[in-house]
Amino acid sequence: xxxxxxxxxxxxxxxxxxxxxxxxxxxxxxxxxxxxxxxxxxxxxxxxxxxxxxxxxxxxxxxxxxxxxxxxxxxxxxxxxxxxxxxxxxxxxxxxxxxxxxxxxxxxxxxxxxxxxxxxxxxxxxxxxxxxxxxxxxxxxxxxxxxxxxxxxxxxxxxxxxxxxxxxxxxxxxxxxxxxxxxxxxxxxxxxxxxxxxxxxxxxxxxxxxxxxxxxxxxxxxxxxxxxxxxxxxxxxxxxxxxxxxxxxxxxxxxxxxxxxxxxxxxxxxxxxxxxxxxxxxxxxxxxxxxxxxxxxxxxxxxxxxxxxxxxxxxxxxxxxxxxxxxxxxxxxxxxxxxxxxx
Amino acid sequence: xxxxxxxxxxxxxxxxxxxxxxxxxxxxxxxxxxxxxxxxxxxxxxxxxxxxxxxxxxxxxxxxxxxxxxxxxxxxxxxxxxxxxxxxxxxxxxxxxxxxxxxxxxxxxxxxxxxxxxxxxxxxxxxxxxxxxxxxxxxxxxxxxxxxxxxxxxxxxxxxxxxxxxxxxxxxxxxxxxxxxxxxxxxxxxxxxxxxxxxxxxxxxxxxxxxxxxxxxxxxxxxxxxxxxxxxxxxxxxxxxxxxxxxxxxxxxxxxxxxxxxxxxxxxxxxxxxxxxxxxxxxxxxxxxxxxxxxxx
Numbered sequence: 001x002x003x004x005x006x007x008x009x010x011x012x013x014x015x016x017x018x019x020x021x022x023x024x025x026x027x028x029x030x031x032x033x034x035x036x037x038x039x040x041x042x043x044x045x046x047x048x049x050x051x052x053x054x055x056x057x058x059x060x061x062x063x064x065x066x067x068x069x070x071x072x073x074x075x076x077x078x079x080x081x082x083x084x085x086x087x088x089x090x091x092x093x094x095x096x097x098x099x100x101x102x103x104x105x106x107x108x109x110x111x112x113x114x115x116x117x118x119x120x121x122x123x124x125x126x127x128x129x130x131x132x133x134x135x136x137x138x139x140x141x142x143x144x145x146x147x148x149x150x151x152x153x154x155x156x157x158x159x160x161x162x163x164x165x166x167x168x169x170x171x172x173x174x175x176x177x178x179x180x181x182x183x184x185x186x187x188x189x190x191x192x193x194x195x196x197x198x199x200x201x202x203x204x205x206x207x208x209x210x211x212x213x214x215x216x217x218x219x220x221x222x223x224x225x226x227x228x229x230x231x232x233x234x235x236x237x238x239x240x241x242x243x244x245x246x247x248x249x250x251x252x253x254x255x256x257x258x259x260x261x262x263x264x265x266x267x268x269x270x271x272x273x274x275x276x277x278x279x280x281x282x283x284x285x286x287x288x289x290x291x292x293x294x295x296x297x298x299x300x301x302x303x304x305x306x307x308x309x310x311x312x313x314x315x316x317x318x319x320x321x322x323x324x325x326x327x328x329x330x331x332x333x334x335x336x337x338x339x340x341x342x343x
Numbered sequence: 344x345x346x347x348x349x350x351x352x353x354x355x356x357x358x359x360x361x362x363x364x365x366x367x368x369x370x371x372x373x374x375x376x377x378x379x380x381x382x383x384x385x386x387x388x389x390x391x392x393x394x395x396x397x398x399x400x401x402x403x404x405x406x407x408x409x410x411x412x413x414x415x416x417x418x419x420x421x422x423x424x425x426x427x428x429x430x431x432x433x434x435x436x437x438x439x440x441x442x443x444x445x446x447x448x449x450x451x452x453x454x455x456x457x458x459x460x461x462x463x464x465x466x467x468x469x470x471x472x473x474x475x476x477x478x479x480x481x482x483x484x485x486x487x488x489x490x491x492x493x494x495x496x497x498x499x500x501x502x503x504x505x506x507x508x509x510x511x512x513x514x515x516x517x518x519x520x521x522x523x524x525x526x527x528x529x530x531x532x533x534x535x536x537x538x539x540x541x542x543x544x545x546x547x548x549x550x551x552x553x554x555x556x557x558x559x560x561x562x563x564x565x566x567x568x569x570x571x572x573x574x575x576x577x578x579x580x581x582x583x584x585x586x587x588x589x590x591x592x593x594x595x596x597x598x599x600x601x602x603x604x605x606x607x608x609x610x611x612x613x614x615x616x617x618x619x620x621x622x623x624x625x626x627x628x629x630x631x632x633x634x635x636x637x638x639x640x
Contacts, residue, residue, distance in 0.1 A: 015480040142621035147613030275485040314484040321483040
């Protein structure tokens with residue numbers, strides 16, 4: 001167990017180290033001035049350039065530069081955005097929670113819709129209901145997420161006018177920024193029309209969450225259905241049946257637990273899909289999240305922002321994925337590691 | 344009187360034939376493959392099929408609705424866009440670029456991925472272990488993020504976005520190939536090869552690759568649907584194909600400005616992408632079921 005933990009920590013440290021090295025080398029690989037790419041400041045005069053180079057140790061060897069970069073990263077001094085000159089740490093601490101919030105709700109929706117549907121489809125497989133579930137899964141997996149978001153906007157915002165088009169909450173409500181999670185902030189905030197603000201924020205959330213969740217739901221349905229079908233065909237289920245247990249008893253006592261285990265790591269792999277879809281959806285709905293922020297950064301050629309944004313998102317996703325993999329490995333050690341993630 | 348049959352006449356279909364027999368039992372899979380073939384035909388024959396040049400602007404007919412609407416014209420079946428370009432021709436060329444480039448990049452990604460995966464699967468020890476685990480964890484980095492980094496370094500354009508997606512697809516192939524090769528290396532027929540004195544290269548080419556082929560086809564269909572969605576998403580974000588190249592996602596985002604007065608300009612490219620991905624997914628699903636059923640029989 002300790003051995004396993006050490007191995008996973010080792011893997012995590014190694015991967016993050018590579019990501020940091022990549023993000024450092026990006027400052028050299030991006031077009032333009034390395035000094036601007038690493039500091040975010042465009043030097044106005046020669047003296048300022050020399051001074052800045054001395055600060056960022058660009059006149060020293062590359063290892064010293066990297067060490068200085070690492071020190072800055074750890075101490076939270078991430079430099080400034082070259083387009084807005086605001087501290088990147090500050091901008092990310094506003095944008096990142098917005099994305100996490102969106103992704104969490106989308107993940108919850110897909111778990112609570114996808115897994116039960118997958119179970120029902122798997123137990124009654126090759127029945128009309130299962131046929132419907134599979135069709136739904138294949139069709140919604142094929143939707144390009146940007147087109148889906150546009151369809152939602154056309155139907156619910158422009159034609160019917162039920163739901164708001166963009167943003168997180170109406171500008172009428174002045175929500176003080178504390179944690180960055182809008183629903184939590186509203187609950188904590190000391191404003192008179194709290195309930196209205198909460199409902200308004202929920203209405204803003206519906207469409208982006210639905211657009212992101214649809215694809216993930218389809219994937220979860222597929223995983224769960226496959227897993228439960230495999231599990232219910234195994235020998236010990238037959239044995240339990242021959243002893244006279246009902247299907248209900250077998251399913252809730254054995255099938256449910258054993259078929260949930262292998263899909264946990266598969267879900268971890270969906271976090272990256274969620275992020276990819278969230279980036280596109282955020283751009284369409286003007287959601288002030290990190291995906292939108294990175295895409296705006298590339299439109300404005302704001303290389304320091306892209307560098308740090310990439311580092312933050314990838315470190316977050318990698319850490320989460322490795323942690324979930326470790327957990328699933330720890331609670332299910334019997335399974336051969338090469339069978340993992342192969343439903 | 345009892346009859347006897349001296350020569351046992353049995354039907355022994357080949358493995359590929361088995362897959363086809365299983366595959367054609369599903370009507371949906373057949374319809375899906377028909378649509379897929381249609382898109383293949385469009386990708387190859389687009390210049391012959393398109394009635395107009397996709398980039399020629401005709402200022403006399405701007406925002407003409409499709410032919411099935413009242414004031415549409417039969418000379419432009421899908422209508423025209425804000426610059427008077429024929430939407431039907433643009434859709435055909437767009438399918439050609441999106442579909443064709445996706446197939447191309449999946450082929451490249453599969454080749455590189457299989458090479459790396461075989462290397463990691465056949466070899467043991469620290470080198471292959473590091474490669475395995477690092478690739479597995481780097482696989483977690485979102486595709487679009489990798490694409491944005493590549494586009495930031497190399498600049499926008501169809502080729503650059505293709506490189507980005509190739510890079511993002513490779514780990515999947517490495518993962519699948521490695522798992523498969525690891526499993527196969529434990530089997531007896533590989534041991535037989537080894538006892539006969541075959542080297543790693545020969546084992547790969549003559550024993551592992553033929554049995555891996557089906558897995559590769561299924562994995563490629565999966566990758567192809569991801570590739571199409573990604574390449575059109577990049578086009579949609581204006582990071583992929585640029586103006587003279589007609590790409591479905593890019594033309595969708597260009598027509599967003601007139602989406603309210605001309606909704607078909609948004610609907611048609613999106614529907615084409617959807618149909619393409621749907622047919623690929625149905626065919627992939629059919630192939631997977633056929634493979635599984637073949638193994639059961």
